[in-house]
Amino acid sequence: MGTKQLNGSAADEADLTRADSLGREIFSDIANKWALLIIESLGDGTLRFSEVRNAVQGISHKMLTQNLRMLERNGLVDRTVHPTVPPRVEYTLTEPGQALRATVDGMCDWTHRYVGHIEASRHRFDS
Amino acid sequence: MGTKQLNGSAADEADLTRADSLGREIFSDIANKWALLIIESLGDGTLRFSEVRNAVQGISHKMLTQNLRMLERNGLVDRTVHPTVPPRVEYTLTEPGQALRATVDGMCDWTHRYVGHIEASRHRFDS
Numbered sequence: 001m002g003t004k005q006l007n008g009s010a011a012d013e014a015d016l017t018r019a020d021s022l023g024r025e026i027f028s029d030i031a032n033k034w035a036l037l038i039i040e041s042l043g044d045g046t047l048r049f050s051e052v053r054n055a056v057q058g059i060s061h062k063m064l065t066q067n068l069r070m071l072e073r074n075g076l077v078d079r080t081v082h083p084t085v086p087p088r089v090e091y092t093l094t095e096p097g098q099a100l101r102a103t104v105d106g107m108c109d110w111t112h113r114y115v116g117h118i119e120a121s122r123h124r125f126d127s
Numbered sequence: 128m129g130t131k132q133l134n135g136s137a138a139d140e141a142d143l144t145r146a147d148s149l150g151r152e153i154f155s156d157i158a159n160k161w162a163l164l165i166i167e168s169l170g171d172g173t174l175r176f177s178e179v180r181n182a183v184q185g186i187s188h189k190m191l192t193q194n195l196r197m198l199e200r201n202g203l204v205d206r207t208v209h210p211t212v213p214p215r216v217e218y219t220l221t222e223p224g225q226a227l228r229a230t231v232d233g234m235c236d237w238t239h240r241y242v243g244h245i246e247a248s249r250h251r252f253d254s
């Protein structure tokens with residue numbers, strides 16, 4: 001979210017400042033482990049609520065509900081209700097959600113790549 | 128953090144399970160907005176505590192201290208104390224920290240790219 005310097009009009013500057021502030025707000029919404037793990041879980045296709053919950057180990061019903069709603073509100077996840085009895089509710093990544101998933105994949109790859117380094121560093125730090 | 132299936136020895140499987148559990152733990156540590164914004168702020172070079180605090184708008188002294196300590200423990204940030212009066216304390220990304228920064232950059236780019244889409248989606252959702 002670097003600060004942008006420009007010599008444009010006051011309107012341009014106001015737009016940029018607003019976009020920057022909104023950008024920070026969005027970053028705050030999505031940069032939490034539950035949101036990112038939900039996005040990762042939906043990376044391979046549509047899932048029902050209970051399937052997301054199984055995929056994201058350790059998440060509570062409440063946190064999953066809150067985060068799915070936040071992701072839906074931000075347009076990263078589509079929620080579809082099928083009129084069966086009981087209703088079947090499914091979640092799918094939108095195109096922006098898929099794009100975010102690519103960066104989450106990068107973070108997961110990073111974790112796997114450096115797990116040994118991190119473990120060694122923790123041992124040094126704790127002793 | 129996908130589950131890995133393999134036909135290796137029991138020792139291999141135990142190692143993988145352990146790495147996976149540790150990986151999840153590491154992901155939980157770093158996948159929070161403060162940690163990621165601190166890493167982003169250190170992307171361009173060494174900073175003092177007060178400089179990180181200025182760069183990461185809105186972070187409290189306590190959260191900054193906790194997150195820098197967590198990042199140091201995980202070997203993502205080096206902390207150097209210069210023996211001046213008062214001591215000068217500086218923070219620098221390690222090589223794994225730099226690698227993580229690349230994925231955080233991707234997340235910031237994503238935010239800027241989709242800010243319009245997200246804003247429109249929020250308006251629809253809220254109305």
